[in-house]
Amino acid sequence: EVQLVESGGDLVQPGGSLRLSCAASGFTFSSYWMHWVRQAPGKGLVWVSGINSDGSITNYADSVKGRFTISRDNTKNTLYLQMNSLRAEDTAVYYCIRGRSSGDYWGQGTLVTVSS
Amino acid sequence: EIVLTQSPGTLSLSPGERATLSCTASQSFSTSYLAWYQQKPGQAPRLLIYGASSRATGIPDRFAGSGFGTDFTLSISRLEPEDFAVYYCQQYGSSSWTFGQGTKVEIK
Numbered sequence: 001e002v003q004l005v006e007s008g009g010d011l012v013q014p015g016g017s018l019r020l021s022c023a024a025s026g027f028t029f030s031s032y033w034m035h036w037v038r039q040a041p042g043k044g045l046v047w048v049s050g051i052n053s054d055g056s057i058t059n060y061a062d063s064v065k066g067r068f069t070i071s072r073d074n075t076k077n078t079l080y081l082q083m084n085s086l087r088a089e090d091t092a093v094y095y096c097i098r099g100r101s102s103g104d105y106w107g108q109g110t111l112v113t114v115s116s
Numbered sequence: 117e118i119v120l121t122q123s124p125g126t127l128s129l130s131p132g133e134r135a136t137l138s139c140t141a142s143q144s145f146s147t148s149y150l151a152w153y154q155q156k157p158g159q160a161p162r163l164l165i166y167g168a169s170s171r172a173t174g175i176p177d178r179f180a181g182s183g184f185g186t187d188f189t190l191s192i193s194r195l196e197p198e199d200f201a202v203y204y205c206q207q208y209g210s211s212s213w214t215f216g217q218g219t220k221v222e223i224k
Contacts, residue, residue: 035213045153045161045204047213059211095160101208102151104172106160 002026002105004096009110016086016114022079022096022107030054030074033100036081038092039109048094049081064090086114118142120205122216128224135192137219139205144185149208152181152190155218156201164203165190195221 008020022034036048049060049070058070069082079096091114097103119142129135139150147168153161163172165181168188178193192199200223205216 037213037215044218045155045206045215047215050211050213057211061212101149102163102166102206103153103161104163104166106162108160 002098004098004105004107006094006096006107006110009094009112011113011115012086013116014087014114017082017084018086018112020081020083020094020096020110020112022081024077024079024096024098027098027105029072029077032098034072034079035097035099035103036070036079037095037097037103038090038112039095040089040092043092046092051079083112086112088114090114117212118145118207118209118214120207120214120216122203122205122219124219125217126220126222128222129195130224131195131197133195135190135195135199135221137190137192137203137205137221139183139188139190139216141186141188141207145207145209147184147188150181150183150188151206151208152179153204153206154199154201155204161204192221197223 003025005023035050051058051070067085071080093109095109096107098105121140123138150168152165155161169181180191202218202220204218207214
């Protein structure tokens with residue numbers, strides 16, 4: 001069974017940092033593109049970042065470019081999102097997703113709250 | 117960047133009725149890269165349709181996707197109680213994703 005389990009969400013002050021993790025199981029993690037998508041409370045889905053299967057290609061939404069870094073450890077079957085210089089508008093549930101052109105499996109999400 | 121516009125914003129229907137949801141893109145792209153998701157309150161989105169018209173694993177055949185170019189449609193032939201939810205279209209291009217703003221299908 002494919003499982004994606006996010007962790008690392010927390011309450012953080014503006015300007016702070018946080019690292020999200022996504023533990024993958026039930027499939028060959030190293031063969032898949034992975035993405036992060038976020039959803040602010042009561043709002044729609046917004047793509048944040050994507051990474052190819054071996055980590056050599058990364059892409060970011062303009063809103064997070066230069067502040068967020070996506071990475072993966074294929075030996076640990078884990079996807080990461082390092083978030084720096086956090087802003088109030090980064091407050092959202094962050095989902096980890098498997099897939100390249102569409103997401104066939106989603107994690108349950110982890111909540112990041114940026115507030116003083 | 118391609119912008120996806122979904123209409124209507126809210127669709128009020130009764131169980132058993134047919135739902136037709138629209139997703140219009142600001143420019144044309146390959147049908148291979150259009151997907152639809154369903155999201156219920158408190159849950160992660162679920163993939164319904166990929167490649168504009170292919171149903172994902174386990175998705176009942178009352179869900180159908182169609183369209184090409186800039187105009188895409190998700191149809192639900194007969195609404196079941198569990199189908200009342202928010203639906204999003206999503207496009208893949210230039211190694212990034214774009215989502216529509218969503219259509220809420222609510223019970224009339």
